[in-house]
Amino acid sequence: MKKETNNVRSLSEVPEICHTPDVPVVGTEKRIVLLIAILAGFITPFDGSAVNIALPVLGAEFHMDAIALSWVATAYLLSSALFLVPFGKIADIYGRKKIFLYGIAVFSLSSLIMTMVSSTEMLIGVRVFQGIGSAMIFGTGVAIITSVFPPGERGKAIGIYVTAVYIGLSIGPLLGGAMTQYLGWRSIFFVNVPIGIITILLILWKIKGEWAECKGEKFDLIGSVIYGAAIVALMYGFSALPDFQGAALIAAGILGIIIFALYEMRIPSPVLDISLLTKNRIFAFSNLSALINYSATFAVTFLLSLDLQYTKGFTPAHAGTILIVQPVVMAMVSPIAGRLSDRIEPRIVASVGMTFTAIGLFLLIFLTDVTPIWYLIVILIVLGIGFGLFSSPNTNAIMSSVDKRYYGVASGMNGTMRLLGQMLSMGIAMMIFAIVIGPVEITPEYYSQFILSLHYAFILFTAFCIIGIFTSLVRGKRKPVTHAGIPEKSKR
DSSP: OOOOOTTSOOTTOOOTTOOOOOOOOOHHHHHHHHHHHHHHHHHHHHHHHHHHHHHHHHHHHHTOOHHHHHHHHHHHHHHHHHHHHHHHHHHHHHOHHHHHHHHHHHHHHHHHHHTTOOSHHHHHHHHHHHHHHHHHHHTTHHHHHHHHSOHHHHHHHHHHHHHHHHHHHHHHHHHHHHHHHHTOTHHHHHTHHHHHHHHHHHHHHHOOOOOOTTTTOOOOHHHHHHHHHHHHHHHHHHHHTTSHHHHHHHHHHHHHHHHHHHHHTTSSSOSSOOHHHHHOHHHHHHHHHHHHHHHHHHHHHHHHHHHHHHTSOOOHHHHHHHHTHHHHHHHHHHHHHHHHHHHSOHHHHHHHHHHHHHHHHHHHTTOOTTOOHHHHHHHHHHHHHHHHHHHHHHHHHHHHTSOGGGHHHHHHHHHHHHHHHHHHHHHHHHHHHHHHTOSSOOOGGGHHHHHHHHHHHHHHHHHHHHHHHHHHHTTOOOOOBOTTSOBGGGOO
């Protein structure tokens, strides 16, 4: 491979100070690490999916309009996205166990404070701190599992962890709906506290090692600030549309992302390695497909939760029982899809999944206030199949496209695409609400505008997925990777 120009960081230029510490881990400690990861992997997705069910109740108690309701979910995602990459790098430098422990503490304390909030501003503010704790957890959890479990055991351990995440997603709407209806919405957040305390005690009592693979490396503070400012401008811009201020903020956010990418490509220790995206077609298009998929799908549960409880008059528990269909189907299909992607080209399996997702989103365009529930359940099954067929093979394609010493970079990039996609999805929902409904509480006289907003959102999401089918297909076939993590035919 030819030497790159001086202003672009070479993929093979790994700082010498980065190393994997020799941390002896016995069988019992491995199981404790996995148990800790399972507990952390459960509470964060459970919290997110359960809160979506409670939004109408929150809206009624605090008299929030549709845009403010969107910010209850978006504030959590926004802060997670802002801090996921920086905290992942900080953990590599100062210790993954330490950052993971602090993350559980921040998330648990924020959950406790959520049970005491008394205003919309306080509610959204505490959700920001919950998101910071979530970023600290997700930026280190899988990395710790990878550090502890050798290659022969790692896949099984990560599979168990992912199952815990899916269980959290699956029972969130059902359990969250029941808790909201019978115990109040504050109970959703209180349940995180004892789980967090148990996790903290297990870490302090049982985990003796530490993992700091890049100890001594300089942290990219400037890049982190540029990245954060750009993301905040984009998300706030979406909520401010159709005013000129909103368009200006979106333009500033896009410019900020471009500046961030250019800056990261020119420094020796970037907080986010952009070089992989410019050198590896499979990696780049797989991440782009993940961004599109999450952008088109994440807000679906949020929108359907509002539809079921507002226009159809269902209780939170009843709505949760219906919405649980999609993550359950996804949890059933995903392991099968992962095994298929070991035998069939991941891009084929993932593209089929994206196609199923596009079909499900297209069918949602025709929702009305009198749509039968069986029709919605069929759509949720189709979406569950689509999500399950896409996620595991696409992740497999991302991780298989780089050399093993770039697994951390690849995992971080994939997580960033997920969060950016989730934020963009909520941003689109917020933009449509702002344009069609405006800053008003969703009451019966606005139900027609609300249904119209759903139609516009699902039309856009369907178009996204159609584009995603093509980005998934054109990524190319899986190839052996070189020592630098670049497919052989992609070298320049």
